Amino acid sequence: MHICRTIPEMRSITTKMRQEGKLGFVPTMGALHDGHVALIDQSVKENSNTVVSIFVNPTQFGDSNDLDNYPRNEATDFAILQKAGVKAVFVPGAGEIYSNNDETIVETTRLANSFHGITRPGHFRGVTTVVARLFNIVQADHAYFGKKDYQQLAIIRKMVDDLHFPIKIEAVETVRDIDGLALSSRNTLLSKPQRVAASILNIALEEAGLQLKSGETIETAIAAITSIIKPEPLAELKAADVVNANTFQLATGKPIDTICIMISVQFGDVLLIDQKELTFE
Template identity: 55%
Template sequence: MHICRSIEDCRAAVADLRNRGKSIGFVPTMGALHDGHLSLVRLAQTNATSCVASIFVNPTQFGNASDLDLYPRDEDRDLSLLDEAGVEIVFLPEADVIYPPGDETIVETTRLANMLHGKVRPGHFRGVTSVVNRLFNIVQPDVAVFGEKDYQQLMVIRQMVRDLHMPVRIVGGPTMREADGLAMSSRNQRLSPADRLAAVVLSRSLDAAAARAGDPGVSVDDIRDVIANTIATEPRARLRGLDTVAADTLDYLHGPINEPLAIMISVQFSDILLIDQRVIQP
């Protein structure tokens, strides 16, 4: 596995793969890897003949400095996992490589970045698109894989790729879960034992919503009530965002469920914000 810390080295390593007739599947990560990340690697490997991953804790998508400072990091473990998974190149830049001195360019999806979860995390999606644009320019992948757990992020990236005519196919990977149903996340490592037990309420609320969706005459408002009421049963949880939108446009839906419904929730546990999602078919 080739570890690259400079743009020049990464581009040369990718060019070598292409010279050998390989297509490039790309998995951008912020490290602290878990089985969810590795499932994205496997998905990239089924959609391309080689896999490149990046590890970069992107400062522009964090709302406060302390959250950035506390983000879990374990470079040696991450590299070992990626090597075992068959990743051929890992791009591991420092912040000043991605954002050189004097950097002043941002990339933003003006509507999608500032609605739904974007209101809970102002500036977050602008940071995501700005860094993903840079990573795409450096790696120039054929395919890039992102998890569906952050459903709005996936939609934002697809919009950016479409609008900027990027020759990259975006593939969404299904949310991977712990044995008790909690969506896998690097942030789970920061939960206290009590908050970790309480956090299962996210998946429990989505399960309850999916079950309620099968009832005759159920409405979007009914689904919202089920989720809010389920979250309210957990005293350690504070519901920060609940969005029920059309799965393909993220437009708000009301009334009967006549098209695929994307549910996106964000819930606070102490100082940790967790997200989860589910798409319900009519």
């Protein structure tokens, strides 16, 4: 497995890889878990070569403490990538991706500043800016993202469409722990009591889904989410929204087509997000 820390190194490797067939790319911030492995496995299956990036992107963190505390374990990550069949990993420093003279940002104006973007101002602008740079560096044919961050997935797709990137975005289902909590690198930052309480996210989503499938309205489903999460003293519900999956507009009343329930819940200093996608006739 090639370990590349500079842009010229990465471009040299990926230029050769593209001559061998389709190139898959999985952008990550490290602290890899089985959710990342699911993305990598799909890429390895569908492409001749797979590249993974590990970069804790400073521009998507609103809180410097959150950035400082983000879990990092390079040696463990490399072992996971080697075992998964990744051919190259891009591990740049912040100075390799950004310079002091940078003026260019990439932002989806509506999507980045709605729903979870209100809870995390500036976050999605940082995501699209770094992903656009990574796409330009790696120049892969396919990029893989999890459905857990449903809004991020929609934003990346919109950016790719608007800017005519020659890359196909592939969505991978959320991987969950035994109690239903979506796997996330941030889960390691939870205290033991918080980790136990965090299972409430999936419980709330499942109940909301049952409500909608039984014929209830979206408003009733959101009320159910609130009634489940609000009594938990360790959890603070920051947002609960239901969107149309195709337009990413707010959905109300009886659901039609494909919708997604998106929630974000604060546990101390740790913000967790989750989603549930449902299709109706």
